[in-house]
Amino acid sequence: MQETRQGSVTLVLGGARSGKSRYAQQLAEQSRHVVFVATAKASDEEMRAEGEDSAAIGGRVEALCEALRTAQCTVVLVSNEVGSGVVPPYPVGCRFRDLLGEINQKVARVADDVVLMVAGLPLALKGHVEVTL
């Protein structure tokens, strides 16, 4: 844990009930700087409200990534791993899965640390694990 870092971006990934939020919270608590924690968990309802406008979503993801690249504080993002089951039996599930998978890839590319949570345990996919749970 460095206490002098600035502008670090951490992406915390994991399946349902994998301990993502706890990891993110502890990471935020041990930071001295301004921290923004965001959970990128869209509900089906939101997805439906979104309609078919993939371009608009793409634009917002691009804006998010640009903001992350120039962030001057500690940013912790939490997102779900949803792509490791069989093909979802409902169309909005497929769309959500594909969209979130692509967003996760884009955010992971600009993040300093990417951590995959499994059963409450962190696994570094990129950078370092900075929290001991």
Added chain:
Amino acid sequence: MQETRQGSVTLVLGGARSGKSRYAQQLAEQSRHVVFVATAKASDEEMRAEGEDSAAIGGRVEALCEALRTAQCTVVLVSNEVGSGVVPPYPVGCRFRDLLGEINQKVARVADDVVLMVAGLPLALKGHVEVTL
């Protein structure tokens, strides 16, 4: 592989057909001490029979974790990773997923070794991989 260990607890996690049981079996075979292998795979039927009594389940999980903390033999537990798909389209699926995710976290916390199986290959999430497949 240590042949003198006592009271070690290993949790073997993984998706369907990931090689969990084979790993657990080989780990058990190479142990000199008493071994107990448990598969924490509840069927939908069991879940339904369980009804809504989350408190009773929580109590039993707590008792299991307490037993694991004081175990004097090699214990190998096998459990499923079920939280990395989209939201299940049936309610009992959601409940099973959330419950098993929380149980996995609790057991992982008291385990010495936690191994994630992917395509028959073990990945250490905590402690060590003790079997060469």
Added chain:
Amino acid sequence: MQETRQGSVTLVLGGARSGKSRYAQQLAEQSRHVVFVATAKASDEEMRAEGEDSAAIGGRVEALCEALRTAQCTVVLVSNEVGSGVVPPYPVGCRFRDLLGEINQKVARVADDVVLMVAGLPLALKGHVEVTL
């Protein structure tokens, strides 16, 4: 990256939209030798056409593994991780999940490198990660 390797087999695993194909493509591009890239993604339709003949599938998988063992070129195989969700609500989903899980295990056993992709980031399950994305 070795430029003199011959007959190396890499299995690239991952969920939907995890960056598998991009990794495989870059691995293929940096190889000097003949490369064969295969995507083991059977559609439900294919599964149905297959009918119940598990023995025929098993035979073809065995032939593939034998070919991989004696391959004189760089082989990159891409396959899906589909076993980490809840039990699929449709029978062909269960069958596909179990079958692909077993195929992945068999191919992983003969592969030199097995890489799990998560959010576009490679994690070595066996051997090495040979691409920097």
